[in-house]
Amino acid sequence: xxxxxxxxxxxxxxxxxxxxxxxxxxxxxxxxxxxxxxxxxxxxxxxxxxxxxxxxxxxxxxxxxxxxxxxxxxxxxxxxxxxxxxxxxxxxxxxxxxxxxxxxxxxxxxxxxxxxxxxxxxxxxxxxxxxxxxxxxxxxxxxxxxxxxxxxxxxxxxxxxxxxxxxxxxxxxxxxxxxxxx
Numbered sequence: 652x653x654x655x656x657x658x659x660x661x662x663x664x665x666x667x668x669x670x671x672x673x674x675x676x677x678x679x680x681x682x683x684x685x686x687x688x689x690x691x692x693x694x695x696x697x698x699x700x701x702x703x704x705x706x707x708x709x710x711x712x713x714x715x716x717x718x719x720x721x722x723x724x725x726x727x728x729x730x731x732x733x734x735x736x737x738x739x740x741x742x743x744x745x746x747x748x749x750x751x752x753x754x755x756x757x758x759x760x761x762x763x764x765x766x767x768x769x770x771x772x773x774x775x776x777x778x779x780x781x782x783x784x785x786x787x788x789x790x791x792x793x794x795x796x797x798x799x800x801x802x803x804x805x806x807x808x809x810x811x812x813x814x815x816x817x818x819x820x821x822x823x824x825x826x827x828x829x830x831x832x833x
Contacts, residue, residue, distance in 0.1 A: 656758075659811050662810040663810060666741060666745060667765065670745070670758075670765075671765025672765065675766050675770065676734045677731055679770075680716060681731055745759065761805075764802045764803075764805035767799075767805065768803065771798050771799040774795035775792070775799070778792050779792060
């Protein structure tokens with residue numbers, strides 16, 4: 652199990668990328684579930700229902716939520732629950748130390764960077780679609796792109812070097828022969 656947690660792809664831990672993706676799905680579907688609950692439990696007031704509809708337009712990943720809405724039933728609550736259970740299990744296994752090495756802080760930080768990067772990409776995609784339909788000003792398109800700098804810096808900082816990388820920086824002193832020794 653320890654080898655599974657220490658597998659890296661391109662210098663990034665595989666378990667942290669899986670944890671980051673699970674947290675990303677949770678963070679995308681949870682607002683939709685709350686909005687769905689707010690819309691259907693608004694006790695028939697038209698204003699509350701209209702607010703819920705306006706909020707729905709700008710929530711990220713409306714396509715994923717609509718895909719999980721089958722035959723009038725929302726399965727996103729089940730997906731959120733399963734992703735939450737798996738995320739807690741992976742995070743506890745990384746922090747607890749069973750099967751992992753001492754670099755769990757780096758793995759958690761990479762997970763946070765992965766979540767931030769995925770959310771910024773999703774926001775940029777949604778903002779571009781909203782701008783295409785003239786629902787958003789062009790200046791707002793740059794907000795997710797500027798925010799994307801933070802997760803990219805986190806991921807760059809926590810990238811693990813391969814065992815062969817960095818060895819070229821070690822320079823051994825060259826022993827020069829003096830003409831008197833010849």
